Amino acid sequence: xxxxxxxxxxxxxxxxxxxxxxxxxxxxxxxxxxxxxxxxxxxxxxxxxxxxxxxxxxxxxxxxxxxxxxxxxxxxxxxxxxxxxxxxxxxxxxxxxx
Numbered sequence: 805x806x807x808x809x810x811x812x813x814x815x816x817x818x819x820x821x822x823x824x825x826x827x828x829x830x831x832x833x834x835x836x837x838x839x840x841x842x843x844x845x846x847x848x849x850x851x852x853x854x855x856x857x858x859x860x861x862x863x864x865x866x867x868x869x870x871x872x873x874x875x876x877x878x879x880x881x882x883x884x885x886x887x888x889x890x891x892x893x894x895x896x897x898x899x900x901x902x
Contacts, residue, residue: 813835836850837850
């Protein structure tokens with residue numbers, strides 16, 4: 805009913821991600837980021853989930869871009885370490901056995 809309400813897209817994106825619908829989750833989370841989210845923590849989590857969704861869908865280059873952006877948003881602390889860890893995983897993803 806309110807397509808500009810980012811929180812509804814965010815919640816739907818999380819649900820889709822949890823159900824393994826990675827492409828759909830990434831699209832909804834992208835809509836959430838384009839709309840208004842309550843604060844930066846939601847943006848950070850949306851970036852993390854978008855990166856993980858891209859990775860699990862087999863698009864490691866795309867995932868790396870989301871993790872780069874997440875790392876840039878977190879100059880230090882636990883969130884930066886998480887972003888760096890996920891970035892490292894994405895860089896190695898294509899070399900893992902199927």
